[in-house]
Amino acid sequence: MRIALFLGIFLLALPVGATATPEPAMTLLFSFETKADEPRWVAVNDGVMGGRSRGGPAVEAGVLTFSGVLSLENNGGFSSVRTVGRDFDFSNATAVLLRVRGDGRRYQLRLATDARFRGITVSYGGEFATEAGQWTDVRVPLADLRPSAHGFALQGPPLDASRVRELGLLIGDKREGPFRLEVDWIGLE
Known part of the structure; x- marks a missing residue:
């Protein structure tokens, strides 16, 4: 009822002859509502x-929480979570969308395929910012993801979006201390 009322008011507010520009379609990947539909996170x-x-x-x-404490001891400095046991085909997508509530730190979205560099899995990452305590919608274009292996930037191979084996989140901002990122949903555009 609320949506219909809002839509009606929105359409009445358009100038005569104008049309509403539709939002890009989103395909929901994870809502974190039921474990049966979600992959396992490690x-x-x-x-x-x-x-x-x-x-x-x-x-x-209904929320994925990625939290912990980042330490720079012993040349460390990253923490991550990723899906296991499920493959994805992102070939019709242009971006990964997330609704997150963060702590003001920068995080990375990471995708992995079966691509290898000297026997090491290649990950494709793109950073996004968070606002402390605020829910925000994040858009990470697939074209902006950069390949790396064990933290070293690579020139290739290009991302094969039809063969995504893992989707993950990573923090590695070189700042020691606690971190917390909550994810309401993840989708594709």
Whole structure:
């Protein structure tokens, strides 16, 4: 009822002969409402290389929370979460959309395919900013994602969006201390 009333008022407010420009269509990937529809999320922190950062995922009350403490000890400095057990075809998408509530720090969206560089999985990442305590909608264009392997920037290979094996979130902003990112939903444009 509220949507119909809003839409009616919006259409009445348009000048005669004007048309409403439709918003780009979004395909919802995850709403975090039911575990049956969601992939499993796992943590990968800098402990894999001797670091001391801690972080991980929790899905409760329709929200994915990625939180922990970033440490720069032992050349560490990153924490991440990623999906496992589900493949994705993003070939018809131009961007990944997220509704997030952050802590004012910068995070990365990460995608991985079966691409390898010297036997190491290639990840494709793009940064996004958050506003402390505020829900914001984030758009990360697929064309802006840059390849890397173990944190080293690569010139290629290009992202094969039809073969996404992992979707993840990462913090590695070189600032020690606690972090917290909440995700309401993730979709494709």
